[in-house]
Amino acid sequence: MPSNHKTDLVYCLRILEAIGKIDVYATGFDDPFVFFEANDQKDFNASLLQLLHIGEQVNRMSEQTKTVYTQIPWQSIKTFRNIVAHDYVGVDKLIVFQTITDRLPELKQAIEHIIRTELDQNNFDNTEYDISKASDYYRHIDFNQIR
Numbered sequence: 001m002p003s004n005h006k007t008d009l010v011y012c013l014r015i016l017e018a019i020g021k022i023d024v025y026a027t028g029f030d031d032p033f034v035f036f037e038a039n040d041q042k043d044f045n046a047s048l049l050q051l052l053h054i055g056e057q058v059n060r061m062s063e064q065t066k067t068v069y070t071q072i073p074w075q076s077i078k079t080f081r082n083i084v085a086h087d088y089v090g091v092d093k094l095i096v097f098q099t100i101t102d103r104l105p106e107l108k109q110a111i112e113h114i115i116r117t118e119l120d121q122n123n124f125d126n127t128e129y130d131i132s133k134a135s136d137y138y139r140h141i142d143f144n145q146i147r
Contacts (some may be wrong), residue, residue: 005064011057012111013132013141018050018057019108020140022100025050032097047100048084048091054107055081065114070108081117112146119147 025043029035036044058077066074080099084091118124133143 001091005062005123006125006142008062008065009115009128011061012115013138014053014057015111017138018053022047022050022104024140026100032093035097036093050093051086051099052081069110069114072107106136115146
């Protein structure tokens, strides 16, 4: 079922929430092997789950959004999601760590830009956005970075 462009706000917010959670799990680690072993691999595994979630949300995003915002590697994110989902134990620790430290900050900025732009153009529902700001579900999003 094709996604409606207006529903992409929810998917964008879910992506930002997942990135925020990963940030909590990965903060303080500068070595991928230490990160992998930390807390009996809980932080690593929790991060993998959130990376999978990001891929799921990207998969639900409308083609209209993907076409307008071509700077985001939509297909690569989806492909990475499939690798995490289907080869969970074989996922390369270094690639996961590099994704978390290098790629997610870029994705976060790009998603914030999408939300800001689409709200300004009235393509996303400002009321829905305001309601989301008050939601406990989105506690890992810094809404001040968006608007």
